[in-house]
Amino acid sequence: xxxxxxxxxxxxALFLILVAGTYRARIASEQERxxxxxxxxxxxxxxxxxxxxxxxxxHAIIDDLGRDPxxxxxxxxxxDLETRFASDPALEGxxxxxxxxxxxxxxxxxxxxxxxDSGVERxxxxxxxxxxxxxxxxxxxxxxxxxxxxxxxxxxxxxAEARQTVLALASLGLAVIGAxxxxxxxxxxxxxxxxxxxxxxxxxxxxxGDLAHRIAVQGADEPARLADSFNQMAGRLDQTxxxxxxAGRILxxxxxxxxxxxxxxxxxHRVLQANAAFARHxxxxxxxxxxxxxxxxxxxxxxxxxxxxVLCPLVEARAARLPLTCRQMHxxxxxxxxxxxxAAPIAWPGPDGTTIPAVVxxxxxxxxxxxxxxxxxxxxxxxxxxxxxxxxxxxxxSISLLLEAAEADLAAGRAxxxxxxxxxxxxxxxxxxxxxxxxxxxxxxxxxxxxxxxIDRIVPEALSILTFQARQTGCTLQVDIAPGLRLLGSxxxxxxxxxxxxxxxxxxxxxxxxxQVRGWRDGADVALSIADQGIGIAPEDQSRIxxxxxxRRADGSPGRGLGLSIVQAIVTRWGGRIAxxxxxxxxTTFIVHxxxxxAVDARSPSAQAIAP
Numbered sequence: 001x002x003x004x005x006x007x008x009x010x011x012x013a014l015f016l017i018l019v020a021g022t023y024r025a026r027i028a029s030e031q032e033r034x035x036x037x038x039x040x041x042x043x044x045x046x047x048x049x050x051x052x053x054x055x056x057x058x059h060a061i062i063d064d065l066g067r068d069p070x071x072x073x074x075x076x077x078x079x080d081l082e083t084r085f086a087s088d089p090a091l092e093g094x095x096x097x098x099x100x101x102x103x104x105x106x107x108x109x110x111x112x113x114x115x116x117d118s119g120v121e122r123x124x125x126x127x128x129x130x131x132x133x134x135x136x137x138x139x140x141x142x143x144x145x146x147x148x149x150x151x152x153x154x155x156x157x158x159x160a161e162a163r164q165t166v167l168a169l170a171s172l173g174l175a176v177i178g179a180x181x182x183x184x185x186x187x188x189x190x191x192x193x194x195x196x197x198x199x200x201x202x203x204x205x206x207x208x209g210d211l212a213h214r215i216a217v218q219g220a221d222e223p224a225r226l227a228d229s230f231n232q233m234a235g236r237l238d239q240t241x242x243x244x245x246x247a248g249r250i251l252x253x254x255x256x257x258x259x260x261x262x263x264x265x266x267x268x269h270r271v272l273q274a275n276a277a278f279a280r281h282x283x284x285x286x287x288x289x290x291x292x293x294x295x296x297x298x299x300x301x302x303x304x305x306x307x308x309x310v311l312c313p314l315v316e317a318r319a320a321r322l323p324l325t326c327r328q329m330h331x332x333x334x335x336x337x338x339x340x341x342x343a344a345p346i347a348w349p350g351p352d353g354t355t356i357p358a359v360v361x362x363x364x365x366x367x368x369x370x371x372x373x374x375x376x377x378x379x380x381x382x383x384x385x386x387x388x389x390x391x392x393x394x395x396x397x398s399i400s401l402l403l404e405a406a407e408a409d410l411a412a413g414r415a416x417x418x419x420x421x422x423x424x425x426x427x428x429x430x431x432x433x434x435x436x437x438x439x440x441x442x443x444x445x446x447x448x449x450x451x452x453x454x455i456d457r458i459v460p461e462a463l464s465i466l467t468f469q470a471r472q473t474g475c476t477l478q479v480d481i482a483p484g485l486r487l488l489g490s491x492x493x494x495x496x497x498x499x500x501x502x503x504x505x506x507x508x509x510x511x512x513x514x515x516q517v518r519g520w521r522d523g524a525d526v527a528l529s530i531a532d533q534g535i536g537i538a539p540e541d542q543s544r545i546x547x548x549x550x551x552r553r554a555d556g557s558p559g560r561g562l563g564l565s566i567v568q569a570i571v572t573r574w575g576g577r578i579a580x581x582x583x584x585x586x587x588t589t590f591i592v593h594x595x596x597x598x599a600v601d602a603r604s605p606s607a608q609a610i611a612p
Contacts, residue, residue, distance in 0.1 A: 001188075005181055012173040020166045062087050065151070072120055072152040076127075079105065079145055096150065100124060105145055114155070121153040195223030199230055211238040261339075261363035264348060265294045265314060269304055272348055272358060281365060283333030298363075300331040313343035313359045322359065330363070340364040450488035450574060452597060455519050455526065456481040462495040463517065466502055474512025477502070481519035487526050487594045489574040497570050501530040501590050504564070508534025508588060524599040531589040537582040545580065 065074045066087025076085040081101055086092045104111040104124040111124040127147045129140045198215050205213040211234060215227040252275070255262050261278030263271050274289045282289065282297050295301040299310070307315055311326045323344040330339045341361050348358035403425055409418035460479055470477055487494075498517070505515040513533035520527050537545060546568045571578045571592055582588040 001181060001185055004184060005177065008177045008180060012170075012177060016166060016169050016173060019169060058085060070154050072154050073150075074152075075148075075150040077101070077148040077150060079143065079147060081105075081148070084147070101148060101150070105148060108145060115152075119155045121155050123151045123153065125149040125151075191221065192223060195227060199223070199227060202227075202230060202234075206234055206237070211241055258362075261361075261365070263289070263294070263297075263361050263363070264346065265359045265361065266348065267314070267357055269293045269295060269314060271297060278363060281330065281332055281337070281339075281363060298328075298330045313341065313361060316343070317345055317357065317359050337365055450490070452486050453489055453491055453494055455485040455487060455494070455528065456483050458491060458494055459498055459517060459519065459528070462498040463502060466499060466506075469503065469506055470515075473506045473509065475506050475509055476514050477517065478514055479517045481517070482521065484598075485519050485521065485526055486597055487574070488597050489594070490570075493570045493574065497567050497592070498528075498530070500564070500567050505530055505532035505534065505588075508532050508536075513587075521596060521599075522593065524596055525593040526596045527591060527593050529589055529591045531587060533587045536584040536586055537580070537588055538584060542580060542582060 062074050062076070062085055065071050071087070073091065074087040075083050075091060075096065077096055078084050081095050081097045083091050083094045083096060100111050100113050100122070101124060104126050108126045108128060110126065113122050113124075114120075115122055125148070126145050127149060129143050129146050131140075195218075202213055202215045214231045214234060217224050217227045217231070255273075255275040256277070258275055259277055261275065261281040263274040263278050266272050270291055271289050271294055274286065276286075279286055279289060284297060289297050293302075293304075294314075295303065295305050299305055305312055310328060311324075313322065313324065313326075316322055316324055323342065325340065325342045327338065327340050329336050331337075341363050343359050343361050346358050346360045347355040350356045403422075406418040406422050406425070409415070459481055463477055463479060466477070502515060502517070509515075509532055516529075516531045518527075518529045518531075546564050567590075568578060571594075574594060576592055576594040578590060578592045580588065580590055
């Protein structure tokens with residue numbers, strides 16, 4: 001509005017100057033023409049009075065003209081420019097020798113000039129010599145001009161009129177400008193300012209989080225189209241935020257489904273994200289974790305952990321030493337807990353659209369894992385004991401019958417027959433003891449130090465207690481262990497490994513089949529394989545079968561998903577490695593390699609001391 005006012009005022013001033021100048025020039029021209037006409041009339045009256053030699057009448061005419069308020073002075077000059085007659089007697093006898101006077105005398109043409117400094121418009125009319133005038137003035141050839149009539153008109157009225165006109169035009173222009181500005185302000189307020197204020201309010205509500213707010217669209221002009229575009233943008237933004245919220249809920253649900261604790265830590269030690277497992281691990285609510293320092297939620301410390309006492313993933317991240325895996329002691333609702341922390345760098349979205357360097361931690365509760373492993377071991381031992389009870393029942397029945405028969409033989413005096421029956425009973429007792437000893441060996445806790453184990457003895461003993469499970473599933477066991485195979489490890493661990501892999505083979509063959517167990521020397525290693533003829537493992541699942549709690553049995557029986565993770569832990573604990581070869585519809589083979597303690601080029605000092 002200010003710009004519009006300045007432009008209108010400047011244009012009006014320029015227009016006023018042009019109009020005022022043109023108007024004054026027009027008035028001056030009209031006044032000049034009128035003065036010339038008056039001079040002509042006056043000249044005719046004077047010439048008539050002079051021809052009649054009526055000098056008093058001539059003086060009367062000049063005096064009358066001199067009394068006119070618009071006429072300053074009236075002079076009659078002779079050809080020598082001397083004032084002969086004047087409205088002011090003081091001017092008579094004076095000489096008016098001016099360039100414009102001489103120009104009119106020489107050109108014999110009327111002249112009109114403006115005397116700007118004095119505010120006078122001067123009209124000069126030459127009085128030409130005529131035939132009646134030659135009597136007094138002489139021949140026309142010698143005296144062409146009898147004299148000059150000079151009339152000075154006052155221009156003050158003209159200037160006043162011009163000023164009044166300029167003031168009137170200026171007032172009218174200001175009124176037009178004011179009306180224009182008022183009308184423009186009303187139109188802009190209604191069509192631009194008010195819609196833009198609504199748009200501004202809508203933007204503020206949108207920025208405040210009210211994504212459901214929409215602006216009422218009125219009309220079809222530019223602000224209306226802008227409001228419609230704003231509503232469309234707000235709708236798309238609302239949909240995008242809803243999708244992001246849904247994606248965030250899905251992501252939170254996914255990480256909450258992970259059994260290990262997960263948390264993301266920002267560079268300022270504050271927790272940016274955490275899952276339900278970590279909340280249970282820390283014994284805190286979700287809102288007591290997010291935004292709080294990591295050392296407070298896991299170590300109950302008000303300050304960051306000392307770098308010399310705790311391996312901090314944030315410190316390692318600043319030194320570009322991630323990813324890493326370390327063990328720590330965390331504080332939980334039940335006190336200290338042993339945990340394994342796997343940390344890796346991650347670029348986390350910041351509040352201003354940028355990313356900030358953060359660290360994601362996967363926290364595994366080793367105490368809980370040990371408890372679950374022990375529960376898994378006891379659960380499997382319970383199943384094996386149930387099967388072993390069936391296997392022991394038959395030998396015990398045979399022993400009972402043999403003892404009754406021996407008792408009858410002794411009563412009848414048949415001592416040799418009784419002795420033979422007692423020997424058969426002893427054989428059954430030894431077979432029963434062998435099975436129970438195998439189960440007792442399996443129940444023993446893993447040894448903390450490695451001992452030499454005879455694979456060709458322990459593996460068949462471990463498989464002997466699976467006879468009932470094999471018969472129940474329609475499976476048969478084929479064992480081929482090279483004699484003299486040994487390894488450094490734990491007796492109970494080896495038995496648990498064999499039984500777990502054999503039971504997995506049974507589950508993979510719900511319609512029965514053959515499980516082949518082989519052992520052989522492979523260079524500097526001892527190899528043990530267990531192969532089935534089951535449904536096989538899909539390629540996309542082979543990388544996940546050793547994960548804790550991951551299970552997918554072909555026979556549909558429930559499982560806790562810890563069997564293969566326990567097998568992998570056993571293999572790793574005694575310096576071995578495990579591989580899987582599987583083809584869907586053909587079968588699966590697990591191959592375990594351990595260092596051969598009897599291989600000279602692979603012996604450790606402890607192996608050399610133990611091996612014969």
